Amino acid sequence: MKTAFPAAIPNAPEQGPVKRSRLPGLRTLAPFAAVLLVIIGYGLFWYMAAGRAEAGFAKWRQKAVAAGYEIDGKASLGGFPFRLEYRISGPRIATTGADGQWAWQADGLLIVAHPWNLRHLVVLIDEGQSLTLAAPGSPLTSQWRLRSGHARASVIIGNKGPKRITIELPKPVLTPVVAGGAPANPLLMAERLLLHWRNADFPPSPKARPEPPGKGPPEQPDVAAFAARAEGVSLAAGEGRVDLLEAEATLKGAWPRGVAGSDLAGWTTDGGSLQITHFQLDWGPLHLNASGPLAVDSAGRPTMAMDMSVNDTGALLSAFRESRLIDQTVAGAAGMMLGLLRKGDRDDTISLPAIISDGRFYLGPVPLMAVAPLPGSHR
Numbered sequence: 001m002k003t004a005f006p007a008a009i010p011n012a013p014e015q016g017p018v019k020r021s022r023l024p025g026l027r028t029l030a031p032f033a034a035v036l037l038v039i040i041g042y043g044l045f046w047y048m049a050a051g052r053a054e055a056g057f058a059k060w061r062q063k064a065v066a067a068g069y070e071i072d073g074k075a076s077l078g079g080f081p082f083r084l085e086y087r088i089s090g091p092r093i094a095t096t097g098a099d100g101q102w103a104w105q106a107d108g109l110l111i112v113a114h115p116w117n118l119r120h121l122v123v124l125i126d127e128g129q130s131l132t133l134a135a136p137g138s139p140l141t142s143q144w145r146l147r148s149g150h151a152r153a154s155v156i157i158g159n160k161g162p163k164r165i166t167i168e169l170p171k172p173v174l175t176p177v178v179a180g181g182a183p184a185n186p187l188l189m190a191e192r193l194l195l196h197w198r199n200a201d202f203p204p205s206p207k208a209r210p211e212p213p214g215k216g217p218p219e220q221p222d223v224a225a226f227a228a229r230a231e232g233v234s235l236a237a238g239e240g241r242v243d244l245l246e247a248e249a250t251l252k253g254a255w256p257r258g259v260a261g262s263d264l265a266g267w268t269t270d271g272g273s274l275q276i277t278h279f280q281l282d283w284g285p286l287h288l289n290a291s292g293p294l295a296v297d298s299a300g301r302p303t304m305a306m307d308m309s310v311n312d313t314g315a316l317l318s319a320f321r322e323s324r325l326i327d328q329t330v331a332g333a334a335g336m337m338l339g340l341l342r343k344g345d346r347d348d349t350i351s352l353p354a355i356i357s358d359g360r361f362y363l364g365p366v367p368l369m370a371v372a373p374l375p376g377s378h379r
Contacts, residue, residue, distance in 0.1 A: 300377020
C-alpha cells in the first residue's frame with residue numbers, strides 16, 4: 001500500500017536566502033592589528049631617522065676632515081624607541097695651521113635627539129674632557145688647557161649650520177701649559193660657566209635702509225651674538241673671589257679669518273668689531289657695569305672705548321693690583337687722581353670712560369698700564 005505525501009507541508013515557513021556567518025572575534029582583533037601597524041610604522045620611522053642622523057654626521061665629518069681637522073672616536077647608535085642616542089667613546093677634535101692650533105678631547109660624549117626633531121641636539125660630555133689652545137708665534141705661556149666636570153650643551157641646527165649653541169661647564173679649571181707638558185698651577189677656577197652663541201640674520205634684511213650720502217659708512221651688519229656668565233671665579237694670581245662675571249656681545253662686519261693678531265687687525269680694517277652690549281663684574285665690594293666696542297689696531301693691539309659705571313674706584317684699583325696688572329705705586333697715584341673726580345658727587349656710583357688706545361689702558365684721564373699686541377701680530 002503506497003503512502004501519499006502531500007504536495008506541500010502545511011504551515012511551513014518559506015525558505016529565504018542563506019546568511020553567511022562572519023568569522024568569530026574579528027572585531028576584537030582589529031584594534032590589536034591597528035596597534036601593531038602603528039608600532040611597525042613607528043619602528044620604520046625611527047630607523048629612517050637614525051639613518052638620516054648617521055648620514056648627516058658622516059657628511060659633517062667628511063667636510064671637517066677635508067678642511068684639515070683631525071677627528072677620532074668610536075661611535076654607536078641606539079636609544080630606540082623614543083630617542084636617538086649617538087654615543088662616541090674617546091672623541092677628539094684637533095686642528096693645526098697658520099691661524100693657531102687647538103685640540104679638544106673627552107672620555108666620552110652622548111648626543112641625544114628625538115626622531116621627529118633632528119634639528120635640536122642635546123650633548124652630554126663626560127667629566128674627563130680638556131681643551132688645549134695655542135696661538136701662532138706665541139710663547140709657551142699662551143698655551144692653555146681647560147678642564148671641567150660633566151658638561152652639557154644644547155644645539156639648534158638651521159638650514160646653513162648651527163643656529164644657536166648653549167654650553168654649561170661645571171667647575172671649569174684653566175691651566176697654563178709649560179714647556180715639556182709639566183704640571184702648572186691653575187690660573188683660574190669657577191663654580192659654573194655658561195656660554196651662549198646665536199647666529200644672527202645674515203645678510204641683513206632688504207628692508208634695511210642704506211645710510212644717506214654724507215653720513216659716513218653704513219653700519220656693519222650683525223653676524224653673531226655671544227653671551228657668557230661665570231659664577232664663583234677664583235684667580236690664582238690674587239686673592240678674593242669674583243662672585244659674578246657676565247658679558248653679552250655682538251659680532252659686527254664679518255667673521256675674522258683667524259685668531260692671530262694680524263688676522264684680527266685685518267678684520268678690523270675691513271670694518272669688523274665686537275660690540276659689548278653688557279658687561280657686569282661683582283667682585284666683593286666692587287660692582288661694575290660697562291658697554292662699548294672692542295677692536296684691534298694695525299699693530300695687533302686691542303682697542304676699546306667703553307662707558308663704565310663703578311661704585312668704588314678704590315676697590316677697582318685693588319682688583320687690578322691683586323690680579324698683578326698694576327703695582328702698589330700706580331694704584332696709589334691713580335686712586336688720588338680718580339678721587340678728585342668724586343668731589344661733590346653724593347652718589348656712590350661714578351661714570352667714566354675705559355679706553356685702550358695706542359697700547360695704553362686709560363681709566364678716565366688716568367693711564368694705568370701698557371697693553372701688549374696679541375699673539376701672532378706682525379712686529
